[in-house]
Amino acid sequence: NGFWVGPVEMKLEDYFRYSDQAREERPLYLFDPKFAEKVPKLGLEYEVPVYFQEDLFSVLGHERPDYRWIIIGLAGSGSSFHIDPNSTSAWDAVIKGSKKWVLFPPDLIPPGVHPSPDGAEVACPVSIIEWFMNFYITTKTWKKKPIECICKAGEVIFVPNGWWHLVINLEESIAITQNYASRSK
Template identity: 70%
Template structure:
């Protein structure tokens, strides 16, 4: 796991809230937490069968379109394109503004490099499946990513697959190499604000993400 020195694997019982705030949230450091969801009843229940049963006819945001959850699973089971559509919906449990999302996608789907908006930090909890993360600190712009002169606009014109094919190997020689990890079901990754990240589903996955602003960056 390249660059793993900056991420510490800790059991839930091994870190307190105060230790997390002082050791990771305040200094803006990454952390991958194991065991955080062990006592969360929804972890065992929140699979595709349950979701179809309770909200299969509801429409969710899927890329630029709206699609019922039942139709989305029919699509995702057959998806073979390079960029499978990714269900990324903020309305399932939200009041405005958007801050919490349910994320569902087949293997190969995901998000190309970006920084979370409005200087927010994020929790990403994997409920089913697994996700590969590639992350760069705020002062390192990933290769293949282009910023406007004022930094307000970000363009990543290549797909996730193309990025791995064309740019990934070159980062192995960088002084500041990317940090990589696989977040599995039951694990939670904390993404500090300003960090570049790319995420790809290694298998059919369901996750919950919540963004927030803390005292440090309010």
């Protein structure tokens, strides 16, 4: 069974072999929504934090959209600006490493990001590193600034419904993330 690494499926041992040798600006990022089906023990190795246990999507059973992922990435890998799908909120627990997060509230589109009028498609024509080099500094002069933080191993971050967010691994990192829908939004 392979894991999803970008657009390709790869055995975990092959991903780790790649990660030992990779020296590129945009390293591949393992982001797999079926990890618990592929390795059931992994799905049982954690509990959903108490604050995030109400999940209205759970009533859908097997029809539920993808909602949890294991994420493994090298320093410099990550996820460019997006809003999580299906009006969900999310939590992300860092198991190993550290991640820098930059979050913008729903009414504040990050510079360099171009959503379609309905918000269904998002174009961010630059890499995460290019975004930090070309746009990040401009946000420092804004009256309404983004929220930024670094999450380290053992820490959990909450991403509210509708918030733009970018994540970059500051070092080789492993995390579990899960989307959910609650009455409190």
